[in-house]
Amino acid sequence: MRIVFDLGGSVIMPENPSSEKIKEYAKVFKKLKDEGHEIAIVVGGGKTARDYIRLARELNANDSLCDTLGILSTRLNALILAIALNDYSIKKIPTNFEEAEIILSTGKIPVLGGTHPAHTTDAVAAGLAEFINADLLVIGTNVDGVYNKDPKKFKDAKKYSKLSFEELVNIAISSSLKAGSSSVIDPLAAKIIERAKIKTVVVKGEPEELLKAVKGESDGTVIE
Template structure:
């Protein structure tokens, strides 16, 4: 029964708590503080340690936070590790016949995520803001199943991607 703004603020706190847990799990490899802004994340990155952040802006998901950060640091690729193995035409947890997309253009991604909700707690593979940033920045997006952590190393180190790749180009995205 609380308003969306309050729900967003609580969500930001929860993502920062999760980020703190991840920093603890990463140990010395991680910068010891959760970045609370893009500027802080860029500054912390100078340490050459893993920088972890959670939410920063009410009304935006951590997808949008990550997409804007990828754009600001001119990343070669934006990897989104989530709870499904890529991008589907509809929620695969609700619809048995959902179609998995191995590759898409940014415009196709926008067509899919534009149908999703925007409220606190909505579940889209990526939010509309992040999808718009992917489109405007021309940074390729890779969406992987994070329930199997080896998917990330397989993609980045071996070029094996069981997820989805969003790119406006046909050039090889992985491995970096």
């Protein structure tokens, strides 16, 4: 199976990043690769990006420069994971989908960060999944699925176990417009998932949960 993993920056690079935790992620990806799956990974910016963007804004940087810093930050995080993957990956972070596909064709695991200004890494992961005709997109976030509102703020938030592509788009758009609601997938990523009809699983971004998502054993949200 050809799989794209979308790892949120706050998952792979939290407040206090741990080399041991990054090794755990690498172990999961190596295991899946050894089982015969083709894997590509997109990594978010997390605290790394937030810190640089905050500093840039304090220095009166415009949004375009902040986008550039955000992309560079995601690529730093991607390189850390690529290093942990050892010979399963290469120490060159692709800057576009074509480069990622070339690395994939050599039997290695491409690890990407951002590619386009104003695009989230969710959108990059969805776009990459479409570009390489992935069978599955696994989104690892700091919550365990898609909810009707932010579960960290609202105790009565409802998690969806399954969604259609159209339902995902409607939730993503609604969440981007309404205060007090939250979606873990941005509208552009949702639209790409819908048009390409990519089976997607949203899970808590822990190593074991990523593995369960591939095996069909996750209790996250399945979109198909």
